[in-house]
């Protein structure tokens with residue numbers, strides 16, 4: 001079902017007025033984690049003002065260590081839904097377990113599967129029965145074939161609205177947090193009809209690399225981007241402040257993108 005051989009036309013995912021995979025670039029921006037109503041409201045305002053279409057933010061965070069901040073939970077879903085509605089943005093949030101799919105689907109427009117859960121097959125099966133589009137992140141050590149098979153689980157369950165997200169893979173290089181695999185963009189578009197989104201924030205782990213790798217992703221043909229932005233990255237509640245753009249950097253980057261590709 002994920003293969004272009006059996007489905008030659010591109011899948012276009014329509015949510016409200018936003019079309020993903022239809023030739024216009026979609027930008028999803030926001031913090032790694034939802035922290036407070038004021039934080040997410042202010043960031044939503046800035047994402048909208050910059051020309052973004054989707055507000056990102058994690059209410060449930062898949063942290064590497066069990067003692068790190070794990071997210072604010074269901075309250076965060078409510079805060080983000082309110083901010084999205086108020087500022088006219090769609091919302092995307094990560095869901096980590098099958099039990100939380102229904103509540104996340106109630107509050108968010110798009111559900112994200114994180115890199116660590118790409119092969120959480122129970123979660124993928126549950127998302128196959130859900131009526132929300134899914135952004136599936138590539139496992140940080142998954143091959144393209146494994147990635148497409150993970151998408152296949154969601155499609156096979158009856159949900160046709162899956163986008164693939166390249167978010168960097170693990171290589172021998174330690175300067176960057178991950179190595180953003182730019183080749184994944186054209187490869188996945190050749191092998192599959194599903195939209196391909198690039199995540200230069202987790203793909204590099206370094207703020208100064210987000211702008212060039214965003215532009216490189218657009219040049220490589222990405223259908224959209226998911227970018228971390230925070231009003232006070234140095235004091236953010238996850239470690240991802242170091243890769244989060246400041247609001248003015250985010251706005252300037254989107255202005256540059258308008259020159260490369262039309263925004264929705």
Ligand code: PEP
Nearest residue numbers: 032114115116137167202
């Ligand atoms: C995130 O988007 O904040 C996140 C945890 O991403 P990943 O699953 O790619 O690490």
Ligand code: MN
Nearest residue numbers: 032202228240
């Ligand atoms: Mn993050």
